[in-house]
Amino acid sequence: MHKSLLMLVAIACAPLLTGASPFEQAMRKLDPEERAHQACIIKGLETVRRDPRLREADRMKTSIFGRAVLEGARLTAKGGAVRVKQRWYAIAFTCTLAADYMKATTFVFELGAEVPKSRWDEYGLWG
Secondary structure, rough: HHHHHHHHHHHHHHHHOOOOOOOHHHHHHHHHHHHHOOOOOOOHHHHHOOHHHHHHHEEEEEEOOOOOEOOOOOOEEEEEEEEEOOEEEEEEEEEOOOOOOOOOHHHEEEEEEEOOOOOOOOHHHOO
C-alpha cells in the first residue's frame, strides 16, 4: 500500500482505535489551562443560550477585560465577553471542570453591559 494512503488510513482509524473523537484528540493537545478555557466556553455557550436574551449567542471569550483565573478545577472569569447578534456583552462566570479539564460540569454567569463597537478593536473583538 502506498505510504500516503497508509497515513490517511491511520488518521481515519485513530478515533476507532483510541476511542477518542477528533475533537477530544485536539482538546488533549492543548495545554491544561487553554483546555479549561475551551471546555468552559463550550459549556458556557450551551448555558447562556437557555436565557431568552442570549439564544443566539455564538462566541465567547474568557479574558477580555481581565484575566480569567484557573484554580484547581474552577475557572473564574470576571472579564469575559459573549457575542449575540453581532453585538458583544460583558460576562462574568464561574465554571467547574472535570479533573482532566476535558469537560465543564457547571457554568454560572452574570451578564453585563453591551461593549461599545468603538472599543472592539481595543479588546480584540470582532463583528
